[in-house]
Amino acid sequence: MGEHKGLRVIPGRRERRPEPLWREALGEHLRTLRQQQRSTLVDTAGRAGISPQYLSEVERGRKEPSSEMIAALAGALGTSVGELVGRVAETMRRRAAVPAAVVVGGDRAIAAPMPMAPPRAVAPNAVLLAA
Structure with missing residues (x-):
């Protein structure tokens, strides 16, 4: 995933992000x-x-x-x-639905939001099924 200013994302490891107040x-x-x-x-x-x-x-x-x-x-x-x-x-x-990745920096880990994929275009009469 990469590093940014001493932080690195651990792929595949996710935590639930705290809900906003x-x-x-x-x-x-x-x-x-x-x-x-x-x-x-x-x-x-x-x-x-x-x-x-x-x-x-x-x-x-x-x-x-x-x-x-x-x-x-x-x-x-x-x-x-x-x-x-x-x-x-x-x-x-x-x-609350956006998963968070665990970001590690120094001696601590914090949850950070995962980037969301842009919405896909859907035909007007298309039926969407959950995977």
């Missing part, structure tokens, strides 16, 4: 939505009725907002709580 995945999605809309922290926080500092901490996964706060942020970003929760849940499912 809910607040981290939520924060990533909130930041992505805000940036896609070209909205600033100050503008989005103002629409949600919170401080820009608190929104920044939520986006970085440092704070876990209440359900009321999630609803306010979803509204400020023009989406629904259901849509936001669905996106976060899907991200968490995808990350």
Whole structure:
């Protein structure tokens, strides 16, 4: 597999990657939505009725907002709580499904995500079967 800065991947040896925390995945999605809309922290926080500092901490996964706060942020970003929760849940499912390789460096081993193959084109009426 190769080495990178003193780390080497042990082929064939895999570990389950730890799942991301809910607040981290939520924060990533909130930041992505805000940036896609070209909205600033100050503008989005103002629409949600919170401080820009608190929104920044939520986006970085440092704070876990209440359900009321999630609803306010979803509204400020023009989406629904259901849509936001669905996106976060899907991200968490995808990350949990990605196998990790064991990377060894010095005297420790860490799990690192394995690169995913790009999606293949499938005919519109094709039936996919699990192997």
